Amino acid sequence: MTLFEVKDLRAGYGKVDVLFGVSLTASKGELIGIVGPNGAGKSTLFGAIVGTVGMRGGSVFLDGEDISGKRPEDIVRLGLSLVPEGRQIFGGLSVIENLTLGLTGRRDKHGEKGALERVHDLFPVLTTHRDHQAGMLSGGQQQQLAIARALVADPRVLLLDEPSLGLSPTVVKDVFDRLIAIAESGTAVVIVEQRAHLVTRLAERTHVLRAGKMQATLTKEDAADEAKLAAAYFGNSGE
Amino acid sequence: MTTRLRLQELLGPILLVVAFSYAVGLQSAQGLLIVQSTLALFVMVLALHVFVGNSGVLSFGHGAFAMFGAFASGIVTTPSNIKEHSLQLQHLYPFLVNLNLGMYPSLVLAILAGAIVAGLSGLLLMRLNGLAAGIATFALLGVAYNIFFNNNRIGPGSQALLALPPFQFFEEPVVLTVIVMLAVYLFGISRAGRTLRATREDPLAAPALGISIMRVRWIAFTLSGAIAGLGGAMFAHVAGTVQVQDYYLPYTFMTLSMLIIGGGASLWGATVGTLLVTGIGQILLMMEQQKPILGIVVHLPNGTRAIVIALSLVVMLLWRSDGVTKGREFKLGMPKLRK
Amino acid sequence: MIQAILDAVSLGGVYALAALGLGLVFGVMRLVNFAHAELITVASYTLVMTHQFPLLVSIIFSVVVASLMALIMELVAYRRLRGSNPATMLIVSFGVSVLLQKVYELVFGALPRSASVATWMTGAFTVGGVSITTASVVTIVLAVVILLAMGYLVERTKLGLQLRAAASDFQTARLLGVRSNRLIASAFVISGALAAVVAFVNVVGNPQVDPRFGLDITILALVGIVVGGMNSLRGSALGGFIVGAVLSLLNVILGNGRVYAYSWMFVIVIVILLVRPGGILSKFATKERV
Numbered sequence: 001m002t003l004f005e006v007k008d009l010r011a012g013y014g015k016v017d018v019l020f021g022v023s024l025t026a027s028k029g030e031l032i033g034i035v036g037p038n039g040a041g042k043s044t045l046f047g048a049i050v051g052t053v054g055m056r057g058g059s060v061f062l063d064g065e066d067i068s069g070k071r072p073e074d075i076v077r078l079g080l081s082l083v084p085e086g087r088q089i090f091g092g093l094s095v096i097e098n099l100t101l102g103l104t105g106r107r108d109k110h111g112e113k114g115a116l117e118r119v120h121d122l123f124p125v126l127t128t129h130r131d132h133q134a135g136m137l138s139g140g141q142q143q144q145l146a147i148a149r150a151l152v153a154d155p156r157v158l159l160l161d162e163p164s165l166g167l168s169p170t171v172v173k174d175v176f177d178r179l180i181a182i183a184e185s186g187t188a189v190v191i192v193e194q195r196a197h198l199v200t201r202l203a204e205r206t207h208v209l210r211a212g213k214m215q216a217t218l219t220k221e222d223a224a225d226e227a228k229l230a231a232a233y234f235g236n237s238g239e
Numbered sequence: 240m241t242t243r244l245r246l247q248e249l250l251g252p253i254l255l256v257v258a259f260s261y262a263v264g265l266q267s268a269q270g271l272l273i274v275q276s277t278l279a280l281f282v283m284v285l286a287l288h289v290f291v292g293n294s295g296v297l298s299f300g301h302g303a304f305a306m307f308g309a310f311a312s313g314i315v316t317t318p319s320n321i322k323e324h325s326l327q328l329q330h331l332y333p334f335l336v337n338l339n340l341g342m343y344p345s346l347v348l349a350i351l352a353g354a355i356v357a358g359l360s361g362l363l364l365m366r367l368n369g370l371a372a373g374i375a376t377f378a379l380l381g382v383a384y385n386i387f388f389n390n391n392r393i394g395p396g397s398q399a400l401l402a403l404p405p406f407q408f409f410e411e412p413v414v415l416t417v418i419v420m421l422a423v424y425l426f427g428i429s430r431a432g433r434t435l436r437a438t439r440e441d442p443l444a445a446p447a448l449g450i451s452i453m454r455v456r457w458i459a460f461t462l463s464g465a466i467a468g469l470g471g472a473m474f475a476h477v478a479g480t481v482q483v484q485d486y487y488l489p490y491t492f493m494t495l496s497m498l499i500i501g502g503g504a505s506l507w508g509a510t511v512g513t514l515l516v517t518g519i520g521q522i523l524l525m526m527e528q529q530k531p532i533l534g535i536v537v538h539l540p541n542g543t544r545a546i547v548i549a550l551s552l553v554v555m556l557l558w559r560s561d562g563v564t565k566g567r568e569f570k571l572g573m574p575k576l577r578k
Numbered sequence: 579m580i581q582a583i584l585d586a587v588s589l590g591g592v593y594a595l596a597a598l599g600l601g602l603v604f605g606v607m608r609l610v611n612f613a614h615a616e617l618i619t620v621a622s623y624t625l626v627m628t629h630q631f632p633l634l635v636s637i638i639f640s641v642v643v644a645s646l647m648a649l650i651m652e653l654v655a656y657r658r659l660r661g662s663n664p665a666t667m668l669i670v671s672f673g674v675s676v677l678l679q680k681v682y683e684l685v686f687g688a689l690p691r692s693a694s695v696a697t698w699m700t701g702a703f704t705v706g707g708v709s710i711t712t713a714s715v716v717t718i719v720l721a722v723v724i725l726l727a728m729g730y731l732v733e734r735t736k737l738g739l740q741l742r743a744a745a746s747d748f749q750t751a752r753l754l755g756v757r758s759n760r761l762i763a764s765a766f767v768i769s770g771a772l773a774a775v776v777a778f779v780n781v782v783g784n785p786q787v788d789p790r791f792g793l794d795i796t797i798l799a800l801v802g803i804v805v806g807g808m809n810s811l812r813g814s815a816l817g818g819f820i821v822g823a824v825l826s827l828l829n830v831i832l833g834n835g836r837v838y839a840y841s842w843m844f845v846i847v848i849v850i851l852l853v854r855p856g857g858i859l860s861k862f863a864t865k866e867r868v
């Protein structure tokens with residue numbers, strides 16, 4: 001059953017339109033990829049979904065409920081969390097303070113302890129650095145913190161904007177392994193990546209976003225075919 | 240950037256100001272006073288426009304430059320025999336007692352005073368980031384007030400300087416104002432002016448273009464200090480008196496409101512804002528004094544005028560933060576034939 | 579000598595509280611609320627108008643009135659400006675300030691209203707041969723207690739955590755579920771309450787309340803937050819303290835020249851800013867919000 005659906009979404013800033021009708025679905029436990037070149041509108045798409053960028057048309061459904069136009073602080077309470085581009089952890093606050101802030105977005109206040117324990121199991125390194133300033137962590141640890149901070153809100157849908165940014169290949173693999181584990185636990189995970197090869201092999205479906213439109217959708221099998229992937233990514237003209 | 244001299248942008252505001260001056264100023268003695276004080280305030284608004292409008296950085300400190308201009312011009316034009324005998328000037332430095340200049344040399348002195356004070360204080364203020372600089376200008380105003388209020392060797396202290404010579408002819412302040420408008424417009428289209436506006440739109444991009452924000456802001460600050468010095472002096476000669484309180488927060492608020500209600504980013508905005516606020520103020524004043532307007536007497540309690548002006552500033556900013564003109568320059572409203 | 583130091587610490591404490599109120603609101607919405615002055619003024623009027631009540635009741639009244647006024651400012655004016663350029667917000671608050679001054683003039687008259695509030699504080703007592711004014715000691719105790727309480731609130735509570743997070747990156751804080759309206763409203767209410775404390779100390783020292791009563795202290799506190807570093811609450815409070823304490827000491831040191839204390843203080847401020855243009859505590863700059 002579809003848990004999360006974006007329908008014909010349009011968005012932009014000022015006089016500039018960025019997205020011209022983008023659609024997308026994800027079910028419980030699915031990992032979905034969105035790839036595309038710089039400036040394709042990937043971050044705008046996530047911004048519009050979580051309510052930080054104004055939508056100009058279309059709708060977003062979470063478990064059948066229309067959440068379009070809601071405020072970011074309300075959307076996270078409905079069970080949709082975003083790990084923003086560049087991680088955006090609070091560098092001046094400690095690791096545990098960052099996680100505590102993540103708890104703000106929970107509906108169920110009783111499960112707070114359990115949520116923190118789950119984080120401990122998934123990202124033990126964060127427990128080691130519990131009281132350290134988050135700004136002092138390594139890039140990979142910061143990314144883990146950003147994911148953990150979103151997870152403690154118990155999201156049903158987790159969006160990640162360029163989680164591989166600035167990380168070394170081994171760290172990236174580590175992060176993606178955990179994302180797979182998170183998806184397997186029942187959360188729908190949607191990942192935006194500029195480096196397409198990172199997600200195409202893992203994702204149930206990978207959408208190619210270019211010039212504000214979904215240009216193609218690839219399955220895991222399609223992704224194995226390099227030529228097909230390149231054609232979808234760069235457009236048929238092969239520019 | 241394709242900014243160049245467009246005559247209508249300059250002539251539109253000038254014509255409006257001149258037309259207003261003649262239409263109102265030649266009617267009655269009261270009309271003359273309204274015109275002269277409006278022009279004096281307008282010169283101050285133009286000073287604010289040069290810096291605040293172009294750079295986007297607020298200044299609450301221009302009252303200080305006006306104060307320096309007003310006192311400099313006032314003290315040298317007050318006749319020596321008055322300076323010798325008036326009680327509030329008995330502690331004046333002797334060289335100031337004997338110094339007597341004509342109106343125009345005194346205005347040059349006012350311009351220099353404003354420019355020097357702005358230039359020196361700008362060296363520090365422009366090092367701060369935009370918002371901190373804006374707040375720090377409060378300190379500038381406070382210091383100037385503190386000095387002039389307490390020091391009776393350079394002026395009348397907390398008392399008033401009386402008997403300043405007025406402008407001889409009706410045209411004098413009008414011509415002065417037009418000259419300032421020309422200077423302000425030319426600065427706006429100059430390389431420094433365009434660069435400054437670029438830094439207003441995107442302070443992060445400017446360093447990338449090799450532009451020193453500090454330098455262009457300092458140039459504008461100094462120029463606007465010079466104009467504020469002149470505006471303060473004109474205000475003094477129109478009123479015939481100078482008192483330090485006249486250039487403090489209410490003066491700052493009035494001139495900033497005029498600029499922002501009109502739209503700080505353009506000469507046209509500064510012009511429209513000044514005339515609009517003056518017009519509204521006059522109508523409300525007549526209501527407070529229970530004078531008929533178009534045959535109707537509306538009675539308003541005293542103090543309403545100030546409330547309405549403050550309220551209109553707030554409402555204007557909430558409704559349209561770039562002012563009535565949206566910060567655009569004057570343009571004839573004729574539909575274009577081409578295209 | 580001891581009295582001079584006590585006076586400096588107590589004035590510094592008062593200015594620290596004023597600066598903290600400004601800093602709290604600046605932190606959450608990049609608004610430099612010039613109309614903080616009118617919060618202090620309205621709280622002072624409340625103290626004077628309710629002086630016949632028991633002191634505690636009168637103080638509670640003034641805290642409630644100032645907090646309500648702060649909340650109304652936020653709801654009616656500032657809420658519409660969220661995310662605007664800080665210069666626009668500053669000038670709006672300047673307009674709100676003048677507007678309220680004129681309203682006070684209409685309601686309370688332009689002349690000062692006065693009443694003796696907490697007269698027991700105006701006396702002095704002797705410790706080991708040194709005469710000490712009660713007001714300075716009470717003010718210091720009050721300032722220390724409230725600064726400690728604020729420290730606890732900001733460092734140890736959930737609200738404080740949200741305030742700190744929002745001050746460094748509001749957008750991300752909202753993504754995590756921090757309710758923006760509620761948080762900003764809380765910041766305004768707290769700043770109103772702090773204004774009431776400042777008002778209390780000032781009214782005791784000078785019970786002549788006029789429509790511009792809060793202006794001077796607010797302008798100085800504003801300069802204080804620039805000196806201390808606008809981006810941190812500690813910086814704001816420290817800057818406020820420095821400005822107040824220096825001003826108080828200058829009044830003693832300058833003797834007959836004390837009328838220029840204000841100017842000399844700004845000379846010191848200028849020297850500090852020349853060394854540290856971002857303020858004393860400007861270790862890391864937080865990013866501007868979108």
